[in-house]
């Protein structure tokens with residue numbers, strides 16, 4: 001019993017003890033909770049506080065970070081290997097350290113598959129940081145060896161090596177790595193800087209920041225001009241590279257060799273009118289080109305800023321009565337093909353920011369005006385027209401409103417965005433001052449003291465003409481930028497500049513048409529149907545009151561070729577090719593030397609391109625020309641020049657089949673040396689009258705920027721029955737010389753001439769397959785593929801001279817320009833086998 005009592009007492013005691021213990025424990029838990037809540041509360045009020053980590057190495061880091069919580073912190077990774085950085089977001093309990101992305105050997109950044117971030121407000125997003133998902137505590141981005149990397153100011157820092165192992169000796173490393181610096185551009189690539197806006201930006205940066213290296217990449221399209229960069233020409237920090245942003249190899253090469261850390265991407269097809277014509281060019285330049293740049297940034301992994309230049313047009317039309325402008329978060333609702341491609345490009349930029357942490361900034365600008373602008377745009381166009389005493393064509397009724405900024409102010413805006421813009425942000429570059437198109441025209445009339453009532457003509461509206469683009473410009477103003485130039489001041493400066501530089505752009509008659517379609521007309525100077533340059537400013541200019549229906553009428557698209565040389569070999573083949581490719585074409589009826597007949601042809605056919613395959617080559621050969629010199633001059637000289645001249649007047653590209661028989665092997669280009677004559681070489685062979693006239697014409701045609709001269713040599717085709725075919729000719733001669741020559745395999749090259757027209761290529765081109773082939777090599781192939789019994793004999797040039805009247809040229813042409821444009825082009829021997837002998841094999 002006592003024992004039981006004892007046990008009961010003991011149990012009572014232990015129960016009391018347990019209760020006491022429980023009470024103590026509860027109190028302790030309460031205290032801990034209170035402390036935690038207090039810490040959380042403090043933390044809530046101190047978003048910039050650093051999270052302390054348990055590990056000694058982390059403490060070191062944290063200690064250092066403590067001093068840098070309110071400013072941006074930059075670290076640089078100098079270890080021999082690549083690494084990555086994680087930051088931990090404060091005020092979130094979880095300690096889930098996400099496994100980092102890996103840097104591959106080729107230095108490209110490969111992010112592991114992760115959930116898309118959905119508009120988390122975390123500041124880290126702004127500098128390219130990413131987390132597993134929006135609830136994760138850990139934000140990370142990879143850094144490359146030597147790269148500086150800004151840390152969001154609220155973060156703690158943990159460094160891992162590339163295998164994900166914590167760095168334990170981080171104190172020393174971090175001491176060395178931590179820098180209190182902000183981003184400073186060093187080597188900037190500006191695309192499209194021979195164009196209008198970018199030239200002002202480039203010239204400004206080159207002038208104001210001698211420490212920055214500015215590399216300009218520009219393909220020198222119709223609307224760009226190296227003269228725009230003249231102020232920078234002799235500056236040591238300026239470099240110009242002619243090239244296309246669509247060339248991935250070139251872009252990658254430039255980023256690496258020039259150590260580019262910043263890209264300002266202006267290059268684009270910008271003219272709305274053109275985009276109603278050939279809008280594929282817009283997709284190619286604006287979307288694909290941007291994509292190539294972005295991919296190059298990803299692959300090279302060294303870009304610290306990618307400033308993408310977009311337009312206010314991506315927002316689409318603003319309501320006429322809207323009082324609040326589009327702000328940067330407004331919806332994108334582009335209305336024309338041009339703005340649609342710009343919006344598309346923006347999406348890619350945004351995606352590369354999100355997917356690969358590319359530090360992107362986008363700008364969306366209002367209309368810009370000032371010196372250097374190609375006169376397809378309203379203000380320079382109207383100034384030039386007014387200067388010429390011509391009428392100013394207003395699309396529709398001129399009630400459309402645009403907001404105009406002076407180019408220097410816009411250049412300053414880009415300077416501000418470059419230095420102060422936040423990564424991941426969009427900035428409108430705008431002005432609240434709006435102007436109706438009709439008022440712009442009136443102001444220009446006033447400057448030139450002409451009567452607006454007689455000078456201004458209403459013409460058909462654009463297929464779609466946004467009424468207004470109204471921007472909220474506050475965000476950029478918050479960075480310290482504001483517009484400086486008044487409209488009156490800016491317009492006066494612009495007028496003075498164009499008055500001083502009326503020929504800056506050469507012949508721009510095509511651009512001054514009411515509705516230029518520079519890209520649809522690969523001649524670059526074309527107009528839409530029914531528009532002739534002469535009609536601008538004439539009192540006959542069609543006046544059309546815009547109607548909503550007509551404004552949506554689709555435009556006619558497609559190519560139409562006008563071909564001269566119907567009865568000739570090349571002209572005949574061209575027609576067949578057009579049929580095969582479904583290209584609409586007509587043969588010219590007029591004679592080359594009869595100007596009015598050519599004008600009538602163009603009026604009737606309304607071509608997009610003219611091909612000149614007409615010319616006298618003589619029958620049975622060029623010896624005929626020696627005894628028919630005036631006839632040869634009439635067609636080959638006067639006729640060709642007349643056609644080129646009319647095409648230029650009409651804004652048309654003329655594809656001119658010329659000859660390479662204006663060169664002869666010489667000391668600088670000896671036989672067998674492999675050194676061919678280049679496009680820029682001056683003709684050195686005028687032995688025959690035919691060659692003499694051809695050389696003279698080629699020289700004169702250099703002055704016509706609407707001509708594409710194709711130097712054909714010893715043309716060969718798969719039609720071995722054609723007497724003009726070089727193979728047919730030499731296989732029928734009693735004796736042949738044996739000299740290597742460059743030649744043109746028509747089956748391969750004629751389709752290329754069509755493609756060249758579509759690509760709007762101009763200037764002189766050696767239109768031969770690369771390499772040379774000798775007479776004997778061709779005849780050997782002829783024997784091997786066609787006639788095993790075929791034999792021939794050779795004779796020397798001296799012996800040949802006895803049986804011909806005029807000397808013939810032998811030469812090698814350098815086809816590298818053509819090969820560069822068409823990398824698939826076969827060497828002459830490969831082409832002979834593929835296109836001529838294999839298909840004729842007996």
Ligand SMILES: O=c1ccn([C@@H]2O[C@H](COP(=O)(O)OP(=O)(O)O[C@H]3O[C@H](CO)[C@@H](O)[C@H](O)[C@H]3O)[C@@H](O)[C@H]2O)c(=O)[nH]1
Pocket residue numbers: 270271272273310311312313365366367368376377378379381393394395396398400401402437462465469513514515
């Ligand atoms: O002969 C003409 C030429 C233009 N306009 C009108 O003038 C206004 C301005 O036209 P334009 O100078 O071609 O500029 P936008 O179409 O407004 O586009 C410019 O401004 C955009 C920014 O808003 C940029 O994105 C574009 O690249 C740039 O071409 C438009 O309403 C045109 O219809 C005429 O009435 N007659």
